[in-house]
Amino acid sequence: MSMSADRVNVTLIAGGVGGAKMAEGLAALDNVALSVIGNVADDDEFHGLWVSPDIDTMTYTLAGLIDRDQGWGVADEATRALSVLDRLGHDTWMTLGDKDLGLHIHRTARLRAGDRPSAIAAGVAARFGVRARILLPTDDRVQTRVRTDAGWLSFQEYFVRERCTPDVRELAYDGIEAARPTPEALAAIGDADLLLIAPSNPLVSIAPILKIGGIEDALRQSAAPVWAVSPLIAGKVVKGPADRMMTALGQRADALGIAQTYAGLAEVLVIDTADAALAGDIAALGVTPVCRDILMPDLAAKRRLAGEILDHFARTRGVPAA
Template sequence: MTAPARVVVLAGGVGGSKFVLGVRDALLTRGIADTTSALTVVANTGDDLWLSGVRLQPDVDSLTYALAGVNDTKRGWGRAGDTERVNAELQQWGAGWPWFTLGDLDLGTHLARTGWLRDGLTPTQVLERMSSRWQLGARLLPMTDTEVDTIVEFSDASRMHFQEWWTRHRASLAPARFNNPNIDRARPAPGVEAAIAEADIVLLAPSNPVVSIGPILAVPGMSDALRQTSAPVVGVSPIIGGRVVRGMADVCLSAIGVHTSAAAVAALYGARSEGGVLDAWLIGEEDLAESSAVEELGIRSVVAPLWMKDAATSAALAEAAISAVSI
């Protein structure tokens, strides 16, 4: 197989960050030295929020910090070696959320972002400026420049921001639905559609299919771009052995009526031949029995080790995804 010169990854969260690092390493192993030109990452911005007057972009920052090598791998979020003096002071003032910790270095990022946004820069322009600080080996793009924060709605008509439901309540409150206000007026951020159209392969990271990949696909024009590209679209299951890898994605899936299984998530994305977005779907060795169900959807099923335990296994998974179809 020829080496892909242009790879696009749709990603969000910690799992997405690990996978993107694996893709970058896989491209380097294939002899592609200029991964910045070869790899474009479209980041979920559905879990963004305003807090204490600053704009937070959790998935964007997780991807940026991971690619820069400054992420806190123990906690899974934020900057390595961060302190929390400012956060403690905010709590003394009764500001912010006491259950949502902001590190001092992380706050520096949020303050810089907010200042640039106030100056009139778009989220795309802000992320370009942020990316220039480090050698990331990838081009990062937000999924859209429109604010489309995820709101969790409940059966009693109450609602809260996704971050409160996820971080404070740990998804213990049964959601009725997830909503992204303004998403009907959104468009893919500048450069996203062109990157997908010109790609040699498009990869869906093993991120939460409902609140990470879901908002990306919900941006008007995004799914059309995936269906129209000549590049194969390959996804990686976030479900292994009938269980979520991390987080509470099973609660999110249940809320939209989807079973927690690799085949069910493949059906959620759908086959391109049937109006969906997938050509191939990687499932874990633990889910071999679901391979035929995936094939029946019109999606090629590829069985591979999915656990990203370290840099080597992440790169191996990325290579398996790139090799899943002929390019």
């Protein structure tokens, strides 16, 4: 194991608000060197600008700029530009605040100049004072599509415009077959002491990362163990549509269903104490359950959970806990 006595290299596979919460907790620990491989399959174009919701939520969260009431967007935001677009007859169901638009303008200009998406994301994070490394799994374009009874929708159409109300019949990840992993993501996987899958939606936040050619193979080949944190507590999601999506697609929407999803990849699944009764069934899958209070309503809870995960990891490796 490569971790030093002082720092543990943690690579977090993450998307959505749950991923950002886990990242914030880990980033608050002095003994963690954090790299985050974020989801880019939610990305889309609005008003001629390229928007990367999950990467931006991660960046704003780790920069201390996030609107904590929403869990996304920038704090102390206004939508004056959007109000002008609305007055001019544009669809404005995708809420983009004025400060947020500044980031999208910057990203789009650099993309048009031919810069790598990974370099753009890293530059933004640095300018915003983020110490963790925010990495893209691919510089290629991958987009999640959702089939409903009304036909195929982009993820943002399903998630924002339709408010996750239509039943999900099928998911597709456009461009996934041709997508290639970034060298930064592969290096972060190879250099990790602990690979942690965040409590993110396994279908639309984690799967589009794992399905990029070479990512899951790198996780399996890494000397570091793969652990995961359940996004479900007592069969319910804290935020987002993961439970309803899993049910609609014929999967168990509880901690055991999460274990079934990651079985064969994750050695450990951190579940809530409310799901302790499922521990035996999870263990039968070859996944070790670890019961903790995994709800993260504030920074103290995020830091506590991150610390408990790192302490348990240290004990499994025979290293004194921090």
